[in-house]
Amino acid sequence: MATGRGRQLSLGRIAGIPVYVSPTWFLVAGLITIWGRDSVLGYLPQLSDGEAYAISFLFAVLLYASVFVHELGHALTARRLGLPVRGVTLHFLGGHTEIERDAPTPGRDLVVSAAGPLLSLALGGLGLLAYLAIDDDSVPGFLVYMLAAANLVVGVFNVLPGLPLDGGHMLRAAVWRVTGDEHRGTVVAARSGQVLAGLVLLLPFALDGARPDVLTIVWAGLVAALLWSGASQALAVGRMRARLPRLDTRTLARRAAPVAPDLPVSEALRRAREADVTSLVVVDSAGRPTGLVNEAAVAAIPEQRRPWVTIGDSAKSLRQGMVLDLDVRGDALLKAMRETPASEYLVVDAQGRVYGVLVSSDVDHALAAR
Template identity: 30%
Template sequence: MNMRHSIGLGRIFGIPLRLHYTWFIIFVLLTISLVVYFPGDYPLEQRILSGILTSGLFFASIVAHELAHSALAIHNHIAVKDITLFVFGGVSQITREATHPRTEFLIAVVGPLASLALGGIFYGVHLLLAAHPLLAAFMLWLAIINVILAVFNLVPGFPLDGGRMLRAIVWQRTNNYQKATSIATKVGRGIAYAFIAVGIVIALAYHSWLNGLWLVFIGWFLHDAARASYQQALLREYLSGITVRHVMDHGCPLVARDFSLRDLAQQYILPTGRTCFPVTREAELEGMITLQQIGKISKAKWDSTLVQDVMTPASKLKTTYPDQDILALLQEMNNEIANHMPVIERGKVIGVLNREDLNRFLRTRTSLGMMRLVN
């Protein structure tokens, strides 16, 4: 699920609300099928209006479900980055995982509870609107869909709410977060395969292609989500406490802007084998020059071309600082590809963070982590 394909909708209780583009497809499909499924003797415009209202209330139900998660997270001092609504519901992007199984369980369980409560409320409204059968029917649909939402989310496969609850329980029992995540993910994958298998059976044996395909689609989505969430969980685990200082290149030579490219090549590039150099004056950042930039200049011009003619000026560089959290930085780097970032401390350049070093660091950490899981 790529959260970048989404648009901002403003804030609700201070939490940014985002809409994934798949939501628009669902909103239109839902409104159309509501209008088609509940015909009655009502004028078309009245049915369309009720359909839109019902889709809107369904949307609000999912927001309420996610807000319940977010409220509990915030109550436990876990900041919520945003809430994104997409095809199957919503995702609350919390900035870190809970540190206690009890907290994790509470944050997870409160979403389905909110959906169940909404189901009850819509059922009550359905009874009150008995005089208006069309609206009453839509309210009953909302009551049922909220109960389905609660039940679906209680399926014990990670990363669904039920999977998080399962992980919290295993975590509490074993006191091993990684093992708990691994078990909850395996159960999640098993459930995903079950959805796919049942979908295929329904499609082939009962020729109910649409329902079958729908189940296969949900299974496929769950499988993907389980894998992505597991990797995310591992990454969080391996990178907790790691900052830029641990990964940065401390020995990168600083060069002056009035160096010729030939001097740079002979004195720095060839002896050090490095590919990127901060350009500084008294250790203050003025720019950055990379092997790639130098390679674009023909060798005949290396004597007459200076570093400052080729470098990227400091104003166009993204910088970082030694105590920056690697996880937070990775999220930033994903959005804005920077292969080399000067590391600044008290106004002076103290090194460079290279994407390549970072990737190598991640690979090493991950393979060591895998060994720990196997043992």
């Protein structure tokens, strides 16, 4: 879920995939080491305190190594299916694989999502088999048993059917496949993630009755909060993506009137009213567009000064990137606007003729409207 690289430590590349560790990992490794001491001594009472801490820390490291195997499952499967992988990050509650999934098919999404939990469950199963062959009063016996159990928990937890978990991605892909509607898949899986968050919050009470351990409640609260925020974020992104088809330059562009740069502002505004348009494009003597007039900038000129200021002075010169084709839409339109941020863009037709002006705030409104 973390996308910024600012405070992450790079571990270099493993199997060609960049690996990062978030500093929060050290905090959790420390907590596991402290909390784990009692469990270690419970199983292996012959150990000293120092030895118990060391084994507890070793468990924390091996636990994250198995989380890394889980993430590597996602990453290598994605790469194999032709989806570019930006990297794997280990953070305090597990890991995250960043995959560029701009135009995946539901089938590919399903396979990539399932690969991680499948590896965790396989590690857990192998661990249990190995445990049967090892003396359970030994350090390796304890570690293998704990890691097997942890991997089974990680595997089972991650296939729970709600976003942002792997199981949520699988549910999303399945609904998408069945209905042919990607957006519906996202909504169903995100809502299901919110329900899961609620259930996790109730879990301590279901397990321990009316008076559960405070630590269990804190953990459940933390996991529930992360699930809830992940699910809600997935829902918001899904809704935004569903609105992208509305972003059609042809319908969003305002009609514009051409004006010469030496025209007084008051006269330019009169012509706009006369032509019943809300935008003005400054053109040179050959009729070629050279600038766009910002509505707010013109409105800020006091009424009595408008006859004395030319429209060319209050216009913004056209820069590269401020001219958009009439048929740019959706994602491509947002991308073009991000590359060249401006309050207005000139829209031209296939022949390069002025069609109108696209105002950035109109695009924002189209995205925000329900």
